[in-house]
Structure formats: C-alpha cells, structure tokens
Amino acid sequence: MPVPDRLNRVAERLVQSTFRDVDLSDSEFVDVSLRRVRFENVGFTGATLRNVCLSGVTIEDANLEGMRIDGVLVTDLVRAYRQAASR
Numbered sequence: 013m014p015v016p017d018r019l020n021r022v023a024e025r026l027v028q029s030t031f032r033d034v035d036l037s038d039s040e041f042v043d044v045s046l047r048r049v050r051f052e053n054v055g056f057t058g059a060t061l062r063n064v065c066l067s068g069v070t071i072e073d074a075n076l077e078g079m080r081i082d083g084v085l086v087t088d089l090v091r092a093y094r095q096a097a098s099r
Contacts, residue, residue, distance in 0.1 A: 079086040 076086045076090065081089075
C-alpha cells in the first residue's frame with residue numbers, strides 16, 4: 013500500500029473515529045477538540061502540550077519519567093504527594 017503524503021484536515025467533524033496502528037509523528041493539532049477521548053498504548057515521547065485544558069483528565073498506568081508540568085518533574089510531585097499521604 014503506498015504511503016500518502018501529508019494529510020491536512022480543516023474544519024471537519026471526525027466524531028467517534030478510531031485510529032489503530034497509526035503513526036502521527038511530527039504532526040500538529042491546533043484548535044482540536046479531544047473531549048471524552050481515550051488514549052491507550054500511545055507514545056507521547058517528546059510531545060509538547062501548550063495552552064491545553066486538562067480539566068477532568070485521568071492518567072493511569074503511565075510512565076511519567078521526564079514528564080514536566082511548568083518545569084516541575086511530575087515524578088517528584090507524585091513522590092512528595094505519596095510521602096505526605098503516608099504520614
């Protein structure tokens with residue numbers, strides 16, 4: 013199967029779409045709604061999330077090594093939280 017050139021989609025509704033075994037490396041998502049989506053077995057290595065709403069987001073069973081929020085290592089935050097909760 014030939015590999016297509018870049019895919020550019022603008023002002024479209026792709027509600028209830030499924031993407032499996034898809035490589036979206038070096039892609040850009042601007043003004044995109046991802047409400048109520050599920051990511052499973054997805055690699056976000058090196059990704060940048062800027063000016064995003066993470067209200068109500070749940071992260072489970074994730075490798076957080078090197079992840080930073082506003083420059084703070086998330087692993088340090090989780091470690092400190094767990095230590096404080098165990099006291």
